[in-house]
Amino acid sequence: MQRTRRSEGFAGSSKPFKTQGSARKRRRLRDRRKTEVTRTESVAGDGETLEIVAADYLGLPSVTRVAPRWRIEVVPRAPRPDVEDLERDWVATVAAPAFRLLRAERGDAACRRFLALGAGPGVDALAALELLGASEIGLTDLFEDVVAAAERNVRRNLRQGEQVVLHAGAGDLAEPLRGAGVVFDIVYENLPSLPLAASASLAAGRNAAAFFPPRPEPAPAFVANWLLTLHYLALVQSRAILAPDGAVVGAIGARMPLGALSDMAEAAGYSSRILTYGWKAQTDPQALLPVYAELHERGFGPFRFYPAGRLEEIFAGRDRAKLGRDATAIERALDADRLDAVAAWREFQRGMRIGHVVVVLHATVRA
Ligand SMILES: C[S@@+](CC[C@H](N)C(=O)[O-])C[C@H]1O[C@@H](n2cnc3c(N)ncnc32)[C@H](O)[C@@H]1O
Numbered sequence: 356m357q358r359t360r361r362s363e364g365f366a367g368s369s370k371p372f373k374t375q376g377s378a379r380k381r382r383r384l385r386d387r388r389k390t391e392v393t394r395t396e397s398v399a400g401d402g403e404t405l406e407i408v409a410a411d412y413l414g415l416p417s418v419t420r421v422a423p424r425w426r427i428e429v430v431p432r433a434p435r436p437d438v439e440d441l442e443r444d445w446v447a448t449v450a451a452p453a454f455r456l457l458r459a460e461r462g463d464a465a466c467r468r469f470l471a472l473g474a475g476p477g478v479d480a481l482a483a484l485e486l487l488g489a490s491e492i493g494l495t496d497l498f499e500d501v502v503a504a505a506e507r508n509v510r511r512n513l514r515q516g517e518q519v520v521l522h523a524g525a526g527d528l529a530e531p532l533r534g535a536g537v538v539f540d541i542v543y544e545n546l547p548s549l550p551l552a553a554s555a556s557l558a559a560g561r562n563a564a565a566f567f568p569p570r571p572e573p574a575p576a577f578v579a580n581w582l583l584t585l586h587y588l589a590l591v592q593s594r595a596i597l598a599p600d601g602a603v604v605g606a607i608g609a610r611m612p613l614g615a616l617s618d619m620a621e622a623a624g625y626s627s628r629i630l631t632y633g634w635k636a637q638t639d640p641q642a643l644l645p646v647y648a649e650l651h652e653r654g655f656g657p658f659r660f661y662p663a664g665r666l667e668e669i670f671a672g673r674d675r676a677k678l679g680r681d682a683t684a685i686e687r688a689l690d691a692d693r694l695d696a697v698a699a700w701r702e703f704q705r706g707m708r709i710g711h712v713v714v715v716l717h718a719t720v721r722a
Contacts, residue, residue: 402430402504407438409512413451413482418514421485425512427476430504433496434475434564443636445545446478449606453631453715454486456676457541457604463488465600470495470539472528472589473546475564477505481512483543484519491520493532493539493596497563499525528585529592538598544589545606548582549646565643575622580655581611583619590623590718602719604630609714610647610658610696613686616716625718632682633675634666637699637709644703647696660699663708665692682714 407425409418417423429435437444458466469483470493483489494505502525513519524531529542551557551566567585578587586605593603603625609616613629620627637644637660647658669688670678678685689712694702699709 402428402433403435404428405436405438407436407478409481409485412436412438412441412444412447412478413485414447415485418485420488420514420517421481422512422514425478425481425508427478427508427512428504429476430500432498432558432561432563433501433504434561436476436478437638440636443638445606445635446482448635449631449633449713449715450479450482450543450545451486452633452674452676453604453606454482456631457602457717458487461540461602465540467491468537468539468541468598469493470522470529470532470542470596471505472542472544472593473497474505475501477508479543479545480505480509483541484509484513484517487541489541490518491537491539492522493537494521494523495529495531496525497527498558501525528589529596533592533595538596538601540598540601542589542593542597542601542603543606544586544603546585546589548585548608549643550582550650565639575619577615578619578622581615581619582650582655582658583607583611583615586716587619587623590620590625594624594720597720600719602717605716605718607714607716608635609712610660611656612659613682613714616714620716620718621721623718624721626721627716627718629679629682629714630717631675631715632678632685633713634661634663634670634710635713636663637703637711640703640709644696644700644709648700651696657695658699660694660696660709660711661689661692662694662702663710665689666710666712686712 405427407427409421409423409425441447466487468491469487469489471479472495474480474494474496480492480494494502496502502523506523522532522537547565547567549566551568557563557568570584572588574584574587578584586607590603617627703709
């Protein structure tokens with residue numbers, strides 16, 4: 356199903372929530388890079404509403420364009436922000452530092468129109484409002500209910516008096532906004548990488564957050580081997596909705612050699628560079644590591660995982676926003692500790708925490 360909507364959004368009229376807990380408690384939580392989930396409540400169909408302290412979540416002393424406390428409605432098929440452990444949360448840990456760097460590099464005017472491809476609950480769009488200063492926001496995701504909730508989340512969590520132009524559409528990648536007469540300065544994606552099993556349904560549970568079904572479009576064999584198909588197709592489709600100096604910014608769990616990412620961008624007609632480089636603990640390792648191990652045994656990869664403790668050591672004290680240029684040297688330094696997916700799954704079952712490196716790839720259309 357596809358639909359697009361264009362609308363002017365204003366801050367919701369809901370009153371700010373009462374602060375809970377002492378200032379000391381809030382400082383302690385901020386120090387731990389966690390954000391309070393002060394209340395969750397059910398929404399229709401067993402979804403929930405999270406309350407997120409925006410400054411903690413975005414790593415800022417305070418926020419100016421979004422509400423200090425967000426109410427984020429997470430419908431059952433949308434990915435849930437990992438507010439209990441921000442080190443595992445893509446937006447807090449990966450997108451936020453990348454957005455800060457993008458704005459510093461590009462300046463405000465070139466960050467104004469922002470599209471979240473696969474927006475989930477819309478927290479990446481809220482991060483873009485605050486950190487990029489975006490004022491025109493595009494949201495796409497596969498399902499109507501997910502996109503509608505993302506749109507509500509953006510609207511209700513604007514600071515009173517702030518305005519944003521919203522373009523929202525349900526459907527595949529950039530397709531819902533093609534032909535809507537809009538282009539974007541930044542197209543951001545954090546799309547899934549894993550092929551969906553033939554027996555599984557994309558619409559079931561939160562499958563769409565991690566898996567994608569077989570695609571009819573052609574893609575180079577190395578792209579499929581490294582599970583980059585959806586990232587590649589996002590690049591291909593984004594050409595039609597990118598402003599002339601626009602960039603596609605992909606947050607990718609880089610379980611492959613870094614060269615595969617630049618080769619992917621090149622194959623899609625883009626020049627690319629690593630904007631930020633860091634690491635993340637594997638999301639949902641119990642469910643997803645066996646999938647990587649099975650793919651390895653079927654001849655994909657070999658994927659790259661590491662003991663999380665080693666990643667912690669290597670990246671300690673380094674600012675991921677400054678590591679783009681050091682990425683190849685760090686990749687080499689990590690070489691001796693690399694685990695393939697089968698070894699990573701085995702070590703995880705023996706109690707090891709497993710992580711992988713994360714790249715935010717910055718791609719611009721090749722002249
Ligand atoms: C890993 S989640 C990231 C969500 C969001 N960007 C965030 O960080 O909170 C991936 C999102 O992409 C969406 N998605 C998966 N395949 C898609 C497709 N072909 N077109 C559009 N969205 C897709 C999923 O439904 C999910 O919301």
